[in-house]
Amino acid sequence: MGESRSWPRLAVLGIGYAGLPLAVAAAAIGYRTWGVDTDPRVVAQVNDGISHVDTVGDGELTAVRERLTATTDPACLSQCSVIVICVPTPVDADGQPNLTALTAAAVAVRDALRPGQLVIVESTTYPGTTDGHVRGLLEESGLRAGVDFSLAYSPERVDPGNPVYRLGNTPKLVGGLTPVCRDRATAFYSRFVQHVHPTPGTREAEAAKIFENTYRQVNIALVNEFARFCHAVDIDVWETLRAVETKPFGFSGFRPSAGVGGHCIPVDPLYLVHRAHEVGLNFHMAETAQSVNEAMPGWVAERAAAQLAADGTAPRDARVLLLGATYKRDVADARNAPCVELASRLRTMGTDVAFHDPHICTLVIDGVTLHRAPDVDEAVRVADLVVVVQHHKEYGDDLLGRARRIFYTSEPAELPNGVSL
Structure with a gap:
């Protein structure tokens, strides 16, 4: 799985709160970067140097305009050494995982996949998605994950509005399908992230991301229920x-x-x-x-x-x-x-x-x-x-x-x- 030492070409699928900061950070250190999105309005804004998310300023976009191109056309994927999937993973009306966007992104990558590429999933999802659902779709290309191309998972840790912790100084979790996959993804992120923490596999990284937010959900629920109790018994919760x-x-x-x-x-x-x-x-x-x-x-x-x-x-x-x-x-x-x-x-x-x-x-x-x-x-x-x-x-x-x-x-x-x- 040879590659250019400089890894000059990158594609980011989904240029929202997670994808756009990643694309900008990579372009800022020299990557020729494509941001692929299905929304033509987002694509037009990014190409005009107008940020649609709080995590990136207009000045940051302008500074990388020569190296970052937004597009709705996934044809650029075949030209890239690294492909990162940052599409939304919501739930449906019944509270069940909706992997429609992730599936569509994986299919687009499958259709452009070539030997030697590194594919990373950043979209939040349940453990087993990367080495199961995504891997299965990508291997429909006839290429084998961990042999012909590398596959890894690295959850986004974006906190909109946080003036202290941004992409570069927030520790990055990286899990690979194989140790080689993990090491390639770690080397990629280490170019613009100060600390990268490897996990044994993709499932540990997937589980860590979900547990982080479940921890917050549980503690917010605890304090919300405590506030209701305090109101009922006339206690100042604050x-x-x-x-x-x-x-x-x-x-x-x-x-x-x-x-x-x-x-x-x-x-x-x-x-x-x-x-x-x-x-x-x-x-x-x-x-x-x-x-x-x-x-x-x-x-x-x-x-x-x-x-x-x-x-x-x-x-x-x-x-x-x-x-x-x-x-x-x-x-x-x-x-x-x-x-x-x-x-x-x-x-x-x-x-x-x-x-x-x-x-x-x-x-x-x-x-x-x-x-x-x-x-x-x-x-x-x-x-x-x-x-x-x-x-x-x-x-x-x-x-x-x-x-x-x-x-x-x-x-x-x-x-x-x-x-x-």
């Missing part, structure tokens, strides 16, 4: 958490919220549950945590309705403004954002719901497109209740101080008109 966090060992801090969002935490544990069921096991912690967090938007809606009633306003007669509709503070990613379910629950009560978010313009609620309030100051002033779902930096005390009543689903500011979880 002061309690501050007290607990003084312990210098044996505790990692998490914060209650209106629910979990993004691509990873609401989705990845379901891949773990799916795989456990396939081998005849139940993963009770993951399933329970999923249920707790999925119930949070409904509970927040009930709390909002109770607050309105306490102020003498029935939900059906109320105007409620939701501030911050993305899944995370100061991030423009609205995937699986709890604000959507919260808005749906309030609308079911007959409430007139508006939203504002500086990062996104629309939300789709029960099939209806809701446009953000054009004037946030006016929207805050006229609302019977303002629910702060994500406390973006744009929402200062001057703005929130104009509200009649505020309900914080995140740690509250000290304003006289506010209540919190």
